[in-house]
Amino acid sequence: EDQVTQSPEALRLQEGESSSLNCSYTVSGLRGLFWYRQDPGKGPEFLFTLYSAGEEKEKERLKATLTKKESFLHITAPKPEDSATYLCAVLAQGGSEKLVFGKGTKLTVNP
Amino acid sequence: GAVVSQHPSRVICKSGTSVKIECRSLDFQATTMFWYRQFPKQSLMLMATSNEGSKATYEQGVEKDKFLINHASLTLSTLTVTSAHPEDSSFYICSAQDRSTDTQYFGPGTRLTVL
Numbered sequence: 001e002d003q004v005t006q007s008p009e010a011l012r013l014q015e016g017e018s019s020s021l022n023c024s025y026t027v028s029g030l031r032g033l034f035w036y037r038q039d040p041g042k043g044p045e046f047l048f049t050l051y052s053a054g055e056e057k058e059k060e061r062l063k064a065t066l067t068k069k070e071s072f073l074h075i076t077a078p079k080p081e082d083s084a085t086y087l088c089a090v091l092a093q094g095g096s097e098k099l100v101f102g103k104g105t106k107l108t109v110n111p
Numbered sequence: 112g113a114v115v116s117q118h119p120s121r122v123i124c125k126s127g128t129s130v131k132i133e134c135r136s137l138d139f140q141a142t143t144m145f146w147y148r149q150f151p152k153q154s155l156m157l158m159a160t161s162n163e164g165s166k167a168t169y170e171q172g173v174e175k176d177k178f179l180i181n182h183a184s185l186t187l188s189t190l191t192v193t194s195a196h197p198e199d200s201s202f203y204i205c206s207a208q209d210r211s212t213d214t215q216y217f218g219p220g221t222r223l224t225v226l
Contacts, residue, residue, distance in 0.1 A: 032212075034214060034215070039218070041222070042219055043219045044204075045115075045217070046112070046217070097145075098145075098160065103154050104154065
């Protein structure tokens with residue numbers, strides 16, 4: 001069974017304090033791994049798609065990396081506006097288009 | 112970037128009435144769209160997958176006669192909650208898949224309150 005585990009469940013940082021969020025996955029053939037951020041009362045906002053081990057993508061203060069077993073979302077010098085729940089999801093090979101989500105990491109960045 | 116819209120953003124209705132929620136992909140064509148439900152402080156729960164021009168596939172435990180899904184075009188899917196009851200109150204979110212990247216883009220969500 002395909003599974004996604006995110007850690008930690010919650011993370012508090014001071015503004016400027018860099019850190020990483022982890023997404024471990026087991027899947028029968030990876031088609032893609034996706035990172036989203038979700039603010040309260042809103043739909044998830046797309047951040048990155050990663051397709052193969054070794055791939056990296058960056059956007060502003062965020063950088064996502066991928067290995068064969070896990071993905072990291074690195075946040076460099078975070079700001080309070082980076083506070084959100086970050087969701088990781090995988091899409092498996094085999095025909096189903098359904099995403100398998102982790103439970104998310106709630107990030108709080110204090111000024 | 113890809114944009115998915117939802118309408119309405121909030122709806123309040125009386126018990127027993129039906130409510131329709133629209134989901135549109137604004138800048139790409141989506142063969143496949145998805146409907147999710149999210150309870151407070153919980154993960155997204157997939158309700159159904161809809162493919163343009165065919166019947167939706169519902170997840171186990173989701174009543175297809177209560178949650179009617181129509182995906183009549185490559186840019187529009189609708190979810191109709193029929194004979195709504197207070198327990199149907201929730202946050203409903205749609206997504207559309209861009210087949211060229213396998214990426215799902217989500218709408219902003221619809222808050223349904225049934226009185």
